[in-house]
Amino acid sequence: MTHQFFDEYLASDFDISEIVITDNRIESGKIRPKGTKEWFPIINGIPRFLPSFQDNYTGNFGFQWKKFSKTQLDSYSGLSLSHDRFYDDTDWTKEELNGKRVLEVGSGSGRFTEVLLETGAIVHSFDYSEAVEANAKNHDHHSNLFLFQGSVYDIPYPDNYFDHVFCFGVLQHTPDPNESLRCMFKKLKTGGKLSVDNYPTAPKTVEKAKYPNARYREIRRVTSKWRPSVLFKVIQVYLWFWFPVDFLIRTRLPKKWSNLILYHLNIPCWNYVHTIKMPYKMLKQWAVLDTFDALSARFDIPVTKDEFEIMGNSLDPNSLNVKRAFNGYVLNLTK
Numbered sequence: 245m246t247h248q249f250f251d252e253y254l255a256s257d258f259d260i261s262e263i264v265i266t267d268n269r270i271e272s273g274k275i276r277p278k279g280t281k282e283w284f285p286i287i288n289g290i291p292r293f294l295p296s297f298q299d300n301y302t303g304n305f306g307f308q309w310k311k312f313s314k315t316q317l318d319s320y321s322g323l324s325l326s327h328d329r330f331y332d333d334t335d336w337t338k339e340e341l342n343g344k345r346v347l348e349v350g351s352g353s354g355r356f357t358e359v360l361l362e363t364g365a366i367v368h369s370f371d372y373s374e375a376v377e378a379n380a381k382n383h384d385h386h387s388n389l390f391l392f393q394g395s396v397y398d399i400p401y402p403d404n405y406f407d408h409v410f411c412f413g414v415l416q417h418t419p420d421p422n423e424s425l426r427c428m429f430k431k432l433k434t435g436g437k438l439s440v441d442n443y444p445t446a447p448k449t450v451e452k453a454k455y456p457n458a459r460y461r462e463i464r465r466v467t468s469k470w471r472p473s474v475l476f477k478v479i480q481v482y483l484w485f486w487f488p489v490d491f492l493i494r495t496r497l498p499k500k501w502s503n504l505i506l507y508h509l510n511i512p513c514w515n516y517v518h519t520i521k522m523p524y525k526m527l528k529q530w531a532v533l534d535t536f537d538a539l540s541a542r543f544d545i546p547v548t549k550d551e552f553e554i555m556g557n558s559l560d561p562n563s564l565n566v567k568r569a570f571n572g573y574v575l576n577l578t579k
C-alpha cells in the first residue's frame with residue numbers, strides 16, 4: 245500500500261501509527277479501524293487484521309498459494325479462464341466496476357484480483373491465509389489495490405461500505421458458510437451487488453464432480469489433518485506415476501468406461517483434460533494444485549441450489565439469482 249493510496253482511500257476509516265515508508269510504500273507500522281482500540285501490525289507491507297485468539301485453519305492455503313503463486317493467473321497461463329469465469333458467473337461488466345469500491349474475499353494468489361484490477365475498480369482484497377503474500381508479489385505494484393490479511397468474520401470496514409463484494413472459491417472452505425455470507429452482505433451498500441460461488445452437492449460424474457465419490461470424503465477426513473508439506477509430497481509422488489495413466493484412461497477409453505473405471509479405482513486426481521483446453525504439462529500442474537486443494541482444506545461444505553437460494557433469501561436482498569456456474573453454483577444478489 246502506498247502512502248498516497250492510504251491518504252486517498254483509507255484515511256477516513258483507518259488510523260495508522262509508527263509507519264516506516266520505503267520507496268513510497270508503507271512497509272511496517274500499526275493500523276486499526278477508526279473508533280476501535282486494538283492495533284494490528286503491518287508486516288512486509290501487508291496489514292494483518294488477525295485477532296490473536298483465533299485458530300487460523302488456513303495454513304494449507306498459505307502453503308498452496310505460495311507454491312503455486314502464478315499457476316492460475318491468466319497472465320501466466322496465457323488462457324482467459326479467470327477472466328471468462330469472472331464475467332460469465334458474476335454477470336457484472338467492466339464498465340460498471342470502473343472507479344467503484346470493490347471488496348474481494350479470499351483472494352488466494354490473486355487470479356481474480358488480476359481481473360478486478362483491470363476494470364479500474366478500487367480493489368480492497370484480503371485472505372485469511374498467508375496467500376496474501378503471494379498475491380502481494382503478483383499485484384501489489386498496482387496503485388488501485390489495498391491488500392490485507394484478515395477473516396471474512398471480522399472484515400475491518402464499516403457496514404454498507406462497498407459497491408460490489410466478490411467471493412469465488414472460498415465459501416465452502418469456511419466453517420460456517422451461512423455466517424460468512426451474512427458477514428459479506430453486511431459490508432455491501434444498499435443497491436450494491438454481491439457475487440459468491442460454492443461447490444455443488446451430490447455430484448454424479450467424475451467430470452463434473454468436486455468429490456466424485458463418497459470415499460473421497462473419507463480420504464479427506466484423514467488428509468486434511470496432515471501437515472501441508474507432507475501431504476504435498478505424497479500427492480506430488482503418486483501423481484507423478486498416476487497422472488499419465490489417468491490421462492490415458494480419460495482420453496483413450498469411451499467416456500462411459502473411463503468414468504466407471506476412475507470411479508471405482510477412486511484415486512484422487514483432478515484432471516481437467518475434458519473441461520479446460522491446456523497443454524499436458526499445465527494440466528499436470530493444475531492436477532497437483534487442485535488435488536492438494538481438495539485433500540488439504542479443513543472445511544469443504546458443498547450446497548444444493550435450493551440450499552444456496554435459502555441462504556441468499558434469508559438476507560432479504562432486493563433481488564437474487566442462483567445459477568449453475570463453473571465452480572458449482574453462483575449466487576448473485578443486489579442489496
Ligand SMILES: C[S@@+](CC[C@H](N)C(=O)[O-])C[C@H]1O[C@@H](n2cnc3c(N)ncnc32)[C@H](O)[C@@H]1O
Binds near residue numbers: 349354355356417537
Ligand atoms: C480455494 S482458495 C480460492 C482462492 C481464490 N479466490 C481463487 O479462486 O483462486 C480459498 C481461499 O479462501 C481463503 N479463506 C478461507 N477461509 C477464509 C476466511 N475466513 N476469510 C478469508 N479468506 C478465507 C483461503 O485462505 C484460501 O486462500
